Amino acid sequence: MAGYLITNARILDGSGKAPFAGAVRVEANRITEVTPGAAPPPARGAIVIDAGGATLMPGLVESHAHLGFADMTSQELTRLPPEEHMLVTVRNAKLMLDCGYTSAFSAASPKARLDVVLKREIEAGRVPGPRLLANGPEITVTGGLGDTNMLHLPHHETPTFCWVADGAEQIRRVCRLLAREGVDLLKLNLSGDAGTSSYPSDQTPMSEAEVAAAMEVARAAQLRVAAHCRSAESVMVALRHGIEVIYHANWADERALDALEAARDRIFVGPALGITYSLSQAAGQWGVTAEGSAGFERELAVSVEVLGKMRKRGIRVLPGGDYGFPFTPHGTYARDLWIFVKILGFSAMDTLVAATRLGGELMGMPGELGVIKPGALADLLLVDGDPLADITILQDRHALRVIMKDGALHKAPEKGRP
Template sequence: MKSLQGTMLLTNGQLVDGCGHPPVTDAELLIEDGRIGYAGPRQPNRELPAEALVLDARGGTILPGLVEAHFHPTYFNVAALEDLDTKYPVEYVSLLASVNAKLALESGYTAARSGGSLFNIDVWLKKAIENDLVPGPRLAASGREICGIGGLMDWNPDFRKIGMEGLVLLVNGPDEARAAVRKLVKDGIEWVKTYPTGDAAAPDTNDHHTLCMTFEEMHAVVETAHNHGLKVTGHCRATAGIKNALRAGYDTIEHGTFMDDEALDLLLERDVPVIPALYFEKASVERGPAIGMPQGVIDGHQETLDGGVESARRIFEAGGRLGLGGDYGFAWNPHGDYANELEFFVTDVGFPPVDVIKCACKTGAEILGREKELGTLEVGKLADVVVVDGDVLDNIAILQDRSRFLAIMQAGVINAGSLQHQHLPRWSEHALESEKPVCR
């Protein structure tokens, strides 16, 4: 991925560093050869090379690039579970994935972790992004997912003779679980996504209180994955499934919906991040009736929503880590709406905006394993930066308006935003007013 060569100064904005600290008003951010050289209060007597670029934040907000921690690049207008693997041919899904990646970047997300992908499209999508063939977030790939036979993700009946090979590797016992991970190793993935529990979407067979994998299968997945340097996560709603995942050694927990005291203690002891992905549940409840979603499914999503909100609050108040992301790509929860998750955590869960930004940036980078490079505006880190027209901490909902993004940078290169193709003035071209650069 290309990196800025030279110097750029971002000025005239408030800086939110992603660490959870109070914002710095009248701040500036210095970028040198794609990395952050300074982040803090404006320095009136700063000297820069004559060819340095200057970007005026217009009194808006300078913050780290957001991290979508539960990204499904191959989901597109999914109306039913079967749409995940039988709606479109793999060739078209590959094209759709590149469109979704571009949209994610344009939405302020400079990095993402795949939460599962049809075939191993996300592996190749990552390569295309890194080689500047398509725009998109820095990506950690998961490829196909793992679920027990007869579990949540095993929906194609045997008489169809089509199996689930494109989306899910179905396992029956620890030996098959190990074999599934080894297939993913060959595919080149980084995260192994599993389904320890069911979901409200399947109330008759695998609801949100059922288990879809045994502990022995989950432990075999972790043991094999960790042997190959991979990390493991899992769709965990049922309380017993959460505990199984934590005891098996999972590296993150997706959803963590119904946590009791024992599960919370296990989570905090291992300091495992949780990605609640709650806005999807709210969208399902609010928009489900209009799309003909059965009332029993809607009721299950409501229970999931209530339980998930309570668990997220408990984790946060106990000092645990939360990443933000969700199941975007469904007909009622489309790609591009990722920042709805952030507003939900402010308005519905009650988190302070500065902490929501921390979850969406710092913790997101930690989940990716790239906290030394990404997630906060600190000296030495890659300049993955978002510049927004407006005060994000006063109204976090403005992150949902893509027209408000002035610049979305990766390593200092403006890859999206309204200023992407506009001329940025050089330092030498500036008129100085009270020793403060003004962008004309």
């Protein structure tokens, strides 16, 4: 196979190094040559794509994907029949790839097999979508996040997109069921959450024994584990039990920050600020009261502060998260990059490194995914303009001239365009 030679590109290679002019060769699904300078190597039968000075960068990684969420409220989602639900999930996967996200680390799917089946179809090349690590429904305890009785139904009749389990035995059972169905990941809801649960976000309804039971199954089944951990205590429990991906962590205190720093080579933090940001700006939309918005504003302010500390401590903080609600619709994933720059004060370079190279590490393929170098997987974006100068460019699908995943063009350059 002759592959592709992308010439005349401004290469942003994901390492954090300043962009440089050059050419990139792709053979089969790998990058085989990176040639700096204006003069490209001979084509040797490759299809030549003249980038015309556009930015060539690694494909983006969504660190907290919910492909099975359907831009609906949790209540509506609970009532979505499986047939419609699978199709929505398949459409979301294509949309995510259309947005330049070539990898997705799933932070739960609302039915046990949505991610698993989607992943199988994507890997077989039957439907377009990002590289996917599949998850099952969030595992929560009675009254925890996802088990809120908003409809005021009698006991035990609350519909939920989570799996509710109490005590080590029940937790082991749901984890084993998900392992049996073929997930790569588990998601545990350790802490509460603002406005959606009988436990506020600084409380920790899941017990240590329940977390330990889930981790026992995860180790036996070789699953990786991510957790919803807003409270300081939940961060401590997660770290003690070897949970690798910690979402939110906004109430982390100095003790939790010390523990995160001590574990920084083996853990990732995903603040997933999309919802918090949107709801802090709700101004009466989506049924959010002024009081509710003020609460989210406080949570956003505390997140900005705590994430600044995490950055200084060298903890890997990744953009992405919780797109798939009415206030964070699918297709707007790259707004999270803007949140990192505009709200959290990350540089555009640090944000892009987090969304590419660190994303590759999160996906379990360090040095192989999320970087442009010989031997790396050929997941590439050709972007009109300079995302370092204007991070919002990545929210414009028209600016993505080429999207390549695994050496195959998902979006080919338009003919006749330089």
